[in-house]
Amino acid sequence: MKIKRFFASDIRQALRQVREALGSDAVILSNKKVDGGIELVAAIDYDATAFMPQAEPTPETSYTPAQITPKSSRTESPSHPEKLAKASVSLLKEPGMVEAPVKKIPPKVEWSQDPVLVEMRQEMKALRRMLENDLSGLSWREMGDHRPETQDLFRRLMSLSITPDICSQLVESVTNVETADQAWRKALYYLAAKLETVSDDLLDQGGIFALIGPTGVGKTTTIAKLAARFSLRHGNRQVALISTDNYRIGAQEQLNTYARILDVPVRSAGTREELAVALNALKGKRLILIDTAGMSQRDVRLSEQLSLLDVAGQGVQSFLTLSAATDYSSMEQAIAAFGAAKPAACILTKIDEAGSLGGALSALIHKSLPLAFMTDGQKVPEDLHLARSHTLVSKAVACSTGGGEYSDEYLALALGGARANAHG
Incomplete structure (x- = not known):
């Protein structure tokens, strides 16, 4: 396994360095903030079997035979299997025979539950949340700077209590409009088209x-x-x-x-x-x-x-x-x-x-x-x-009149989550 440290001013540049140096199969082992930016520790050629505990060899049960003096010199006939079985049991229980103790093997611990890997997964989850939050805020601010009418449309659709993924799809579908009112009506039209109704009475x-x-x-x-x-x-x-x-x-x-x-x-x-x-x-x-x-x-x-x-x-x-x-x-x-x-x-x-x-x-x-x-x-x-889908959408708009609005922080997270789900 090859391990390498990377330093960058922000998390995106650090991840880019990891990808360029180690490829897309690299594994992030740790991340922390340092003076001037962030430090990542990544690895390649990760071997999961290295974390699997090695099972100790099982000692075989051995017996030390003692000097056995037969009680009778008469040989049992093969026609009496019951007597032979009893004789075998009695021989095993002779006081002169010593049985070596058998060492119990501890239960095998799955490598996925190794404390090091558990901590690594927690750090990766924290890293992912931090990255998603940064990207969500960046996407929301970028939308406000370059496409304020699109940002306003997303806000109005979210006020209908529609899930963020549907709102994002509607926003992306609305193109070639001149005013915010036209964009709103077009988005509601696409929303009604998504709703299936039974055509026959x-x-x-x-x-x-x-x-x-x-x-x-x-x-x-x-x-x-x-x-x-x-x-x-x-x-x-x-x-x-x-x-x-x-x-x-x-x-x-x-x-x-x-x-x-x-x-x-x-x-x-x-x-x-x-x-x-x-x-x-x-x-x-x-x-x-x-x-x-x-x-x-x-x-x-x-x-x-x-x-x-x-x-x-x-x-x-x-x-x-x-x-x-x-x-x-x-x-x-x-x-x-x-x-x-x-x-x-x-x-x-x-x-x-x-x-x-x-x-x-x-x-x-x-x-x-x-x-x-x-x-x-x-x-x-x-x-x-x-x-009637258009009637139901109109009622949805009427229900939302006077409702509270979401904060920019919530809308940024909703937009980021919708885009993350859309891309797998």
């Missing part, structure tokens, strides 16, 4: 749809809105409801109340077999809506609940129902957890209760989940709307 097609999703997102109320909207178009004789929610107290009673108001049949099913029977009994209906139990994405019973919908030959499609008031991280976790049911589309509820829609937009874009319907109130069925 599923209420006209009909079918069997199950609404799945976490607790408290409004699945039962949304089912009532869908059923009422379909009844107004095609008559209530073409609609039926099924409840599989046996966990929440009063869940089935709420659906029964909606069914009485709409004058549509309702069934309950607690198992896959009961669901199959209910679907066969309602086979003549054009639209069958299934209300499922709301569960957390971390609930161990979630897979059991989703498997209930796997009724062979029935063609049950799932709609993932999510609340727009949910934060971005929780929404991404919910989409991943309920993805086992392979939802055909998403229904975004409680838009009127959301403080911002950027998290919902970012999660739907990252997971490539198309949006079918939006709800923005409790009125049945008035507060149910077909998904």
Whole structure:
């Protein structure tokens, strides 16, 4: 292993010297600030096996035979294996025989857990964070000096609570604009284009749809809105409801109340077999809506609940129902957890209760989940709307009006992180 020290005025120049002298395969062993700059210690031809502890040879168990005086001169016949075995055991236990002690081998320590390597990794992480912070601040200041309109556009997009990586992509897509207002409108247009929506009105097609999703997102109320909207178009004789929610107290009673108001049949099913029977009994209906139990994405019973919908030959499609008031991280976790049911589309509820829609937009874009319907109130069925990406983006802009702005330090780190993720 070849080790060499490098001195430079800043970290970037030091890394450049390492790359030029030792190549891209060099390993940074340590870094520290010195008078006039920074000192790096780098190595090449790094041998990981040098840190592996050498196992000591295992001493073989040896016996010192003592003088054995046979008790009888009679030779045992080979036809008596039991006696021969007993004789062998008795010979091994003779007091004249000495057994050498066997030294225990200490447990092998993985080389990756060597204290030197652990400390080296910590130093490299600290070096990387320092370098990322410096580059983030440099990129942000450079953007402000040379492209202040781009910096302002990034700031406005971040105020929508959209994730930094999407904001960075939108900023890079906006070109050939003359004013900041044109850049803003063009960025919002590209944002709407990233959001997938279901082009056809599923209420006209009909079918069997199950609404799945976490607790408290409004699945039962949304089912009532869908059923009422379909009844107004095609008559209530073409609609039926099924409840599989046996966990929440009063869940089935709420659906029964909606069914009485709409004058549509309702069934309950607690198992896959009961669901199959209910679907066969309602086979003549054009639209069958299934209300499922709301569960957390971390609930161990979630897979059991989703498997209930796997009724062979029935063609049950799932709609993932999510609340727009949910934060971005929780929404991404919910989409991943309920993805086992392979939802055909998403229904975004409680838009009127959301403080911002950027998290919902970012999660739907990252997971490539198309949006079918939006709800923005409790009125049945008035507060149910077909998904329109431009309408949702406009609502996101309206929600952000009057919101707080991020500091330059946060925006610099967000921009640096987005570019780092974009480049692997």
